[in-house]
Amino acid sequence: MMQRAVPSRFPTIAQQRSYAQLDSGFAALSYELVNRMEAHQRMEGRHPFNDRRLIEFALALPEDQRWRGDQTKYVLRQAMRRQLPNSILQGRSKADYTFLFTECLARERAGPVFRTLRLAKEGYVDAHEVQAMYARCCNGKINEAVPLWMVLALELWRDRAFS
16 A cells, blocks of 8 residues: 655654545545444444544654653653552553464364365465464464454354355
């Protein structure tokens, strides 16, 4: 995908990437799809971080206020310091739930699905590569889990939508 040039008024890479993400159209499409799903369920979502004033503030923040050493979201953490527990305030890493994908793929009997993929028969995926990825995933290579999960979800969707 080709990215458009970001206006030079954003001097840091973080600001340029934030602006590009907001301007790409993908965010608008995502919110539109989520809003339709919520409306179908008679729900109304809230997106407080998408308030224009907050976005403008975040884009104007100097880089040293975004980060402190290896701690991200420094200003946000400081603003919420009375509401958040210390484990969150002092957190240095993001939560990683990849192990859940791996466990579910093994436990949910995904192997037989990967051996009989209609997506492979129709030429959308390489059956041998998917089976090799599944074997590597079951042997502990967890970076294979998310792409496998996507293949599995697409296969199940395809079966339901076109059967």
